[in-house]
Amino acid sequence: MCRTAARCFPHHGSDDYRVRRYRLRLDWKPGSGRILAVAELTVVPSREMRELAFDLARLRVSRVGVDGAAARFRQRKKKLLVATGRVLPAGEPVRAVVHYHGVPRPVGVPELDDEAGWFRTRDGVRVMSEPVGAPSWFPCNDRPDDKAAYRIEVTAPERYQVCANGRLALREPAGGRRTRWVYEHDGPMAPYLATVAIGRFVFREQSGGPAGVRLRNVFPERLAERAAHDFGRQPLMLRAFTGLFGPYPFEEYGALVVDDRVGDPLEWLWAECCGEAGAHATALGERARLRAVGGGPVLGDPAAGELYDDRLYSRGALTLHALRTVTGDAVFFPMVREWLARNRGGTADTPAFVAHAQRCSGRSLEGFFRDWLHSPGLPELPVPDAPVKRLG
Numbered sequence: 362m363c364r365t366a367a368r369c370f371p372h373h374g375s376d377d378y379r380v381r382r383y384r385l386r387l388d389w390k391p392g393s394g395r396i397l398a399v400a401e402l403t404v405v406p407s408r409e410m411r412e413l414a415f416d417l418a419r420l421r422v423s424r425v426g427v428d429g430a431a432a433r434f435r436q437r438k439k440k441l442l443v444a445t446g447r448v449l450p451a452g453e454p455v456r457a458v459v460h461y462h463g464v465p466r467p468v469g470v471p472e473l474d475d476e477a478g479w480f481r482t483r484d485g486v487r488v489m490s491e492p493v494g495a496p497s498w499f500p501c502n503d504r505p506d507d508k509a510a511y512r513i514e515v516t517a518p519e520r521y522q523v524c525a526n527g528r529l530a531l532r533e534p535a536g537g538r539r540t541r542w543v544y545e546h547d548g549p550m551a552p553y554l555a556t557v558a559i560g561r562f563v564f565r566e567q568s569g570g571p572a573g574v575r576l577r578n579v580f581p582e583r584l585a586e587r588a589a590h591d592f593g594r595q596p597l598m599l600r601a602f603t604g605l606f607g608p609y610p611f612e613e614y615g616a617l618v619v620d621d622r623v624g625d626p627l628e629w630l631w632a633e634c635c636g637e638a639g640a641h642a643t644a645l646g647e648r649a650r651l652r653a654v655g656g657g658p659v660l661g662d663p664a665a666g667e668l669y670d671d672r673l674y675s676r677g678a679l680t681l682h683a684l685r686t687v688t689g690d691a692v693f694f695p696m697v698r699e700w701l702a703r704n705r706g707g708t709a710d711t712p713a714f715v716a717h718a719q720r721c722s723g724r725s726l727e728g729f730f731r732d733w734l735h736s737p738g739l740p741e742l743p744v745p746d747a748p749v750k751r752l753g
Contacts, residue, residue: 374504485560508549
């Protein structure tokens, strides 16, 4: 298992199998918030086993099948335990089908003093599952390194629109003034990234992005015009980032705006590409801000409660900017592109990135990474050998 996830969330996920594909079918009732659902999982055991353990919180399971045969099951402590009825050989795919129902609610994450998963909004649903919220709405192997393909089918009243990961493969009447929405995502994708939004939305497509990538955004009706203006430069942004970091890995890209509070990312390089403040000036200001509030957690070994501390994200951005400064753009950006291409669809860790950076730069970076990743103090930013070249 991913080492940080295993250390911080030891009761989630299993090493005993991998999920190759999820097919999720949900029928949603807006008044009660109740779902009637079926999850089909293509599972590949890593060893011989007689029981499958899925993560599932609060929702009630009515029946389970394994390769077409009824299977005994029990639920306890946010786990669905399925007796397979026979020995499952390692490496041979099996199909598990879980019928379940209930009113999804967010999963408490005591390590972060927070919640994650399925949230009701003023007029629908939004799903934000990072880091361990996926079991709030479907049975899964809830670990970030078990990535799969997804088919997400949601039936809702016709006055609502549904958005989910991937491409919209089908939208059709389902009877009773209801509509079925079907999305396909070929993966690979971790369970916590699977999402659904239900509400009164407007879909807007954009042109001008990278070749072969469809741009589609989804906005609440009352915010549609303002959001369309705010996202007007999105094709340029995506072209800029593909130029810096390599091809976008999926066939569709888009933003979902929900009528609720969420967070904002830092966009240092985008500002630099647009001719605004250079990344180095932004980094100096961000370092001063962090120093004023104590510097934040140690980047290389955060505790569970620190994983989503905004200071940790800022320290990560500062570390990459410092690496860019000491190696130079001619080394840094090809190095990052190679790293992303080599690990596309997989899981990588910090020691592997450190080794990769040293190999690509042709120099020892042990002291640099010791200071930036493992020291509690906040290092000084390196002074560029020459004026920092602006992107764009």
